[in-house]
Amino acid sequence: MTAPLYLEDLHVGQTFVSGSTTVTADEIKAFAREFDPQPFHLDEEAAKDSLFEGLAASGWHTAALTMRLLVQAFPLAGGLVGAGGETTWPRPTRPGDTLTVHVEVLEILPSRSRPDRGMIRARSETRNQHGEPVQVSITRIVAWRRPV
């Protein structure tokens, strides 16, 4: 367990690398049944004739798996709370893929009105086992100042 990080502990260019997680075809289909029930996320045969040319995880499944890895890898004090951001999925997550998240702090923005906190802007890249990005996000995240 790493000590929680406060705003003062962060600097631009700082990087974090997560552990990894492997996603199965059954997990891809279970997520899709609940949240994104489209043929290319549910059925190998139907997926062959789709844009994805084979079973592909929902982008929201990739995003959720990324979050799970980030919660472990990026131990901000008070938790990891995103205010929003931009996400792209350069390629889909496939059955059997092993994902790892690489995070970089892009910017540190102390709050002008709230002396106890700030925001950071961070870039996270979720990579498969070939090192290829399956998700790139630039996100604003709450960071607390160390209590005095």
Added chain:
Amino acid sequence: MTAPLYLEDLHVGQTFVSGSTTVTADEIKAFAREFDPQPFHLDEEAAKDSLFEGLAASGWHTAALTMRLLVQAFPLAGGLVGAGGETTWPRPTRPGDTLTVHVEVLEILPSRSRPDRGMIRARSETRNQHGEPVQVSITRIVAWRRPV
């Protein structure tokens, strides 16, 4: 079942409204256990002392529920495939909230290189039962031309 929509069927300013879904505290915790295991998504007591001041759904849970509603509400031919976009969470989804998604087509972008498809840019607003936005997304989505 609405007929699937092709690029030619869409116009700027067109709107769609989804059905609704209600999320329970148990569902919020189950999603969090799997994808976003932080105290404010897992436990009412711990959540009281957090930024959220009470149990709150993971933003990725709100995003996944939004996707489920969109798949029903926005029947694009070939399925709903997002290339990426910006998402903000103006307030959290709470236990018992009933969510509805309102979509508007912002822009239609035929592909220059691929005559069979284009992209649209759409804004989706996920609202709770008080009409308050819990998620606002501006997303690029693949749209296919009607086969000739």
